[in-house]
Amino acid sequence: MDRYLWYAARGISREVFALSEQAIKLAEEPFSRVDLIREKRQLDVLAAFEKARVSESAFIAKTGYGYDDAGREQTEAVFAHAFGAEDALVRLQFSSGTHVIATCLRSLLAPGDEMLIVTGKPYDSFLPTLGRIENAKDGSLVNGAQQSRQSLSARGVKIRQIDLLGRGYPDLDAIGACIDPATRIVYIQKSRGYSDRRALLVEDIRSIVDTVRSVSGDVIVFVDHCYSEFVEMTEPPQVGADLIAGSLIKNPGSGIAPSGGYIAGRAHLIEEISEGMTAIGVGRHIGPSLGQSRLLLQGLYFAPTVTASSMKGAIHLALLFSLAGYSVTPEPDEERGDIVQIVHLGTPEKLETFCQAIQSAAPVDGFVTPIPAPMPGYDCDIIMASGSFIQGSTIELSADGPIRPPYDVYVQGGLTFENARLGAMMALERIRQPAPKY
Structure with missing residues (x-):
């Protein structure tokens, strides 16, 4: 079975697919650390439900x-x-x-x-x-x-x-x-x-x-x-x-x-x-x-597992773009204190293209093209990609950044690793393509 064909249907080249496969192999150790955290914290949450004596009356x-x-x-x-x-x-x-x-x-x-x-x-x-x-x-x-x-x-x-x-x-x-x-x-x-x-x-x-x-x-x-x-x-x-x-x-x-x-x-x-x-x-x-209350409790119950998917997505993204020659923060094997991954893109064009690719990988509003726009509280235009089930949800795959030097993109979320991986591959594919000539 040629798994590449699944991604080719989304416009992914053999080269980018191979880089992603290499990134996953290199991620074995950091992925295992994430899995240990997920296992322990999922048990913590289950114990919290038991201590609180959650019942159907909730x-x-x-x-x-x-x-x-x-x-x-x-x-x-x-x-x-x-x-x-x-x-x-x-x-x-x-x-x-x-x-x-x-x-x-x-x-x-x-x-x-x-x-x-x-x-x-x-x-x-x-x-x-x-x-x-x-x-x-x-x-x-x-x-x-x-x-x-x-x-x-x-x-x-x-x-x-x-x-x-x-x-x-x-x-x-x-x-x-x-x-x-x-x-x-x-x-x-x-x-x-x-x-x-x-x-x-x-x-x-x-x-x-x-x-x-x-x-x-x-x-x-x-x-x-x-x-x-x-x-x-x-x-x-x-x-x-x-x-x-x-x-x-x-x-x-x-x-x-x-x-x-x-x-x-x-x-x-x-x-x-x-x-x-x-x-x-x-x-x-x-x-x-x-x-x-049921939705709030369900969200908390799944949180360790969903957060782990997001963390793996961030690690894969860091490795993929590092292999492609980009600087990233944090480094792929660095200990993490949040779910955010930065890719240092260097130009506003790449920042826009990256966010547009992430949007096109979304389950909701994947046909929409995000563009920079003013946002309350910021001193410059912001571009945001978030095709989410919950408006503004950043545990769902999203990317954003201020349109100002050094043109970094901030990526977070991914309810499933597969979605986060696809988004990263599509982003790399798009920014590798030559800019259109007018």
């Missing part, structure tokens, strides 16, 4: 206020156990990771408090929520726009930033020196955003936690966990982080959860955030599941 729809919503309560218990946390909030009403994180920060920070960002410049679309960062090179990281009265700095919160060291490791000495009595939150962005720095590992977070605790036992260590769930053997709360937060249209939703976000961590902080999320006095007790 699938009954609640409406209105949502009082005594069994589905919501069981779902939150499962998430807490799965992430090694004391408690969790899981709500369909959260629309993005930024929405979840903004809710946490607004709930926990009061005028006069300080937030210390210890992983360098945050991702672009989060900057308007922060407002003014005191020691940023440009003074303000909202691209010169007028700050919203809703931003943290406009509400009297002082925000400072510590850059990562040259190789992307946390500057522990600077972190320890910068914590003062006003410091309420040490903020960690685990994933890379639109930068080529390494994603932090859980062990990096442990070292930050230990440094913070050596100075103060009262500071909250908060981790933006988007793109990082189930990528490693353990999660940040298991090494002392006080809070993590993320989106259900990323890793923990498996392309099944229709929307939503989660927060997991210390029980007293979860209660405080719940009052900021809704209102004091009702807190977490309102907010109906609207009959969606």
Whole structure:
């Protein structure tokens, strides 16, 4: 049987197919590491369902206020156990990771408090929520726009930033020196955003936690966990982080959860955030599941396996493009802290072509041609490819990048390895073709 014929039907040349086959052979060791993580974390999730005593009653729809919503309560218990946390909030009403994180920060920070960002410049679309960062090179990281009265700095919160060291490791000495009595939150962005720095590992977070605790036992260590769930053997709360937060249209939703976000961590902080999320006095007790708990639970149940497929897709992509002569970040055999793979393409034409190829490999909207366009929160046009069952889902195969030097593409997701592999092959095939002459 000539397996190449399956791919030839999608326009893949013999040469690109052979490079992909070679990449898979070279991926044997990193694939085996991913499989070990998947096996352990899948068992962790199953144990979380058992501890939470999930029953069919969780699938009954609640409406209105949502009082005594069994589905919501069981779902939150499962998430807490799965992430090694004391408690969790899981709500369909959260629309993005930024929405979840903004809710946490607004709930926990009061005028006069300080937030210390210890992983360098945050991702672009989060900057308007922060407002003014005191020691940023440009003074303000909202691209010169007028700050919203809703931003943290406009509400009297002082925000400072510590850059990562040259190789992307946390500057522990600077972190320890910068914590003062006003410091309420040490903020960690685990994933890379639109930068080529390494994603932090859980062990990096442990070292930050230990440094913070050596100075103060009262500071909250908060981790933006988007793109990082189930990528490693353990999660940040298991090494002392006080809070993590993320989106259900990323890793923990498996392309099944229709929307939503989660927060997991210390029980007293979860209660405080719940009052900021809704209102004091009702807190977490309102907010109906609207009959969606089954989908949220199913998404979490499949998350370790789907995340593993995404990780294998990223490793194959890195190897394939490395064999074709491109620089990639992270390297194929590098330990990974998120699901994102960067390919350094070098030109806007290649960036557009790459994203268009990924779109054409999608099960939904595969006939659509993505083009660069303005996007709120960014200082340049962005091109995004995402033919997903859930709008904006980045655990499904997707690719995007800012139309600015060095023209890197950021690739993530893949509900199945086969889809991720095909997308990578189609992208390489397309960018190897000579540009049309006009």
